[in-house]
Amino acid sequence: MHPNKHIREALKYAEERGWRVVMSNGHAHCRIYCGFGHHECQMSVWSTPRNPENHAKDIRRIIDACPGAASHES
Numbered sequence: 001m002h003p004n005k006h007i008r009e010a011l012k013y014a015e016e017r018g019w020r021v022v023m024s025n026g027h028a029h030c031r032i033y034c035g036f037g038h039h040e041c042q043m044s045v046w047s048t049p050r051n052p053e054n055h056a057k058d059i060r061r062i063i064d065a066c067p068g069a070a071s072h073e074s
Helices: 005-016 052-065 069-073
Strands: 020-023 028-033 042-046
Touching: 005 020, 005 028, 005 042, 005 052, 028 052, 042 052, 052 069
Parallel strands: none
Antiparallel strands: 020 028, 028 042
């Protein structure tokens, strides 16, 4: 679980939309991958981003921009 509540909520948002969250070591807390097989839709989630709220917004933006996002909403 990520220590920042905004990023935790964004990761939950990802999982609810079919994305995979894969834990990692080092600077990246984890990596998220599109659950629809779009290889361009992935992102590293940092352990200690400079601005956690903006990082959480970026996570949601990547998820919402995925071509599979529209088909998942229905």
